[in-house]
Amino acid sequence: MAEVTLRVWRGDSSGGDFENYTLEQNEGEVVLDVIHRIQATEAPDLACRWNCKAGKCGSCSVEINGKPRLMCMTRMDTLPEGPVTVTPMKTFPIIRDLVTDVSFNYVQAAKVPALMPPPMPVGGYRMFQEDVERGQEFRKCIECFMCQDVCHVIRDHEDNKQHYAGPRFFIRYAELEMHPLDQNDRRDLIREDMGLGYCNITKCCTEVCPEHIKITDNAIIPLKERVVDAHYDPVAWLGRKIRRKTKTSALDAAVQPAP
């Protein structure tokens, strides 16, 4: 009978070490299945976070062989032979074993100024598929926070967390800025308080996104253009005026009463 070995980091904020678990190999299993089998037998107190086990909730983010992955979507048979190393996400403080304190992300979420739509006409807003699609890409985000985990701005510099929202929230800001109904302006906030300038477009976030959202190309770069241009560049300022007008047109169309 073939076997698998998981090398799992166990410990808490005071420290810890790796522990090896060797189990028989089952066909088609993902890493989370093996963790569950360990919990049910050898180590019922092995802490891990998970919910849907279908790649839809983004709870079971860890680092597998050093890379941020969802445990529920990583098949054992896709990993290289030999022991599989499972560690908690590095960027966030440890609670216990594979569970980290991701409250940083909830603090950032609370800072986002909400959508500000015009009053809804009878029969609902009119929006077109091509206009909602840009935002829909970002709303695929399952908040696994692996983009935050891998982002070196905060992965290697704890103090940057004070003034850096991170890729997950850059796509949120991009979504709102591109939302056909939005009348809010968050550009100064994004530039001054959310630290968009710290991102130097290494695309690590895009690479780890389990939803394949083009975080850098479709959110961060356009957001940078929008924010930086608005502030420094008079030509772009004019361009922004025009683009702004486009947004306004979409907005006008959205609140036209239904024919």
Add this chain to the structure above:
Amino acid sequence: MTEPTYEHHEYDVLIIGAGGAGLRAAIEAGQRGLKVGIVTKSLLGKAHTVMAEGGMAAAMGNVYPEDNWQVHFRDTMRGGKYLNNYRMAELHAKEAPDRVWELEQWGALFDRTKDGKILQRDFGGHRYARLAHVGDRTGLELIRTLQQKVVSMGTDVFMECKVLKLVHDAQGRIAGCVGYWRATGEFVTFQAKTVILATGGAGKSWKFTSNSWEGTGDGHAMALWAGAKLIDMECVQFHPTGMVWPLSVRGLLVTEGVRGDGGVLRNSLGERFMFNYVAEMFRAETADSEEEADKWYDDHTAGRRPPELLPRDEVARAINAEVKAGRGSPHGGVYLDIATRRSAEFIRRRLPSMYHQFMELAGVDITREAMEIGPTCHYIMGGVQVDADSQQTVVPGLFAAGEVGGGMHGANRLGGNSLSDLVVFGRRAGIGAAEYIEAGSFATSMDQASVDAAINEALEPFERTEGENPYDIQHDLQEMMQVNVGIIRNAEELEVATTKLDEFTERVKHIAVKGGRAYNPGWNLATDLPAMISLSKAVTRGAILRKESRGGHTREDFPLPDAALGEVNFAQSTDGGNWDSPVNVVASPLLVMPDELKALLEEAH
């Protein structure tokens, strides 16, 4: 024992559960100026609502202008085999469109029609294309929208906090609850004028389920223990299409949207077998040839509905019968084929998560091959009996909304009616709680003895060095419920289940937990098991009493519906007290439907 010390919070409205219903209730109560707290077992935004795929049913008439609330009401009642609380079905059908539009004002981005309205898709049991959706990730859109709204309102959300028990005041009114933080294992009490249960479902008592670990029936069980009534607990929905292979993902949901978008079911002989399983009740509106059925997708007036889009209970039973007759797939399911019927581009655009899920987990490309699927425990129609308008239970100050509530869906829920249920009745529960507080007669103190008892009971497993492993009990419970209280039931197996559940009850009292209290999944499971067992007993008891087949409850020894039983819900209650207290059952007659609504059901189509 020394006086324990723990955190204490006070709220006007305390909501247990942060899925669609809980969040919608929080918004409503918050907008009415009340102090609102939300407690969730998981992180915010991870609730089972994210798993909803296909959409949210609302008769907006964007695709078929002839759709309206009356037709939606009729479809819901027929789907529920008339066991529904008619008033809930009525309110739901009337209010769902406004709840969808409201989500759009809070930032949701639904798929659009060509003329810019919210696009609506076809689903089983709905006469018209009625489901507002975002590809096949509508639940995620719903929860993210509500989550972002709640966060923007500054509502307090207590994450990874497990509630153990509801607590009353001396007059028997709800006064709050006691729980613990998963991260530290420390206890916490929440005193509240009202408590809204929005804890979702209970599928985790079965082996093959689409539910996450959270679906342990906490709210159902806590309501029962607190003196509320549970109805229709025997009515459990087995979704026809769950993955069957690999074994590790068996039960994982495959959206009904696959069938709504043209997918068909075939057996191992390649036959489109659903044509052989059209019940009398649906015959007049269901196509009787493949040719007729296929015309319907593009134009609902050109043919009658394909039988693949019958309500879920009908389709699940048919699949079960095909497999039993030896016409199943290699892994014990049947085939769901959209590859031969729609273009690869169409499939990837309409069903992106299904494409992804099969590719990554099963190595199957659904644009080229058929999926192997079979029934999976998905939803419990049964739940806490509530007043339709206010969502209040018989216990003063206790409300319930969403899957934990009972009555809305009768004996079988239509796909798409759950997301709309969450927001329609989440909002109503928020209003109900506000009105209860306004009336001025609410609890102001918690029964301390009850708090102490819950804490002591939760800590007992640590005092044993030898004893049962909670994972073993959970495993045995799931195997047992799958075999004996599954999709097809009989008296003999239900008796076996009853005996086994008594054994599990004793085993739970002998659990020993290893390790400490901080983020200890073994202990967390030990504290979930009393609810799982109470829930399983309630389902089994209901299934024994309902000597007929109706919707999500099928008895092979009573294969037909019984008109007399169709007039009653079985209501289960305890005299309060412990999780293993004896349960009383009474037959509770259905609400009497006004004639104008009755006429809608009888109307020819």
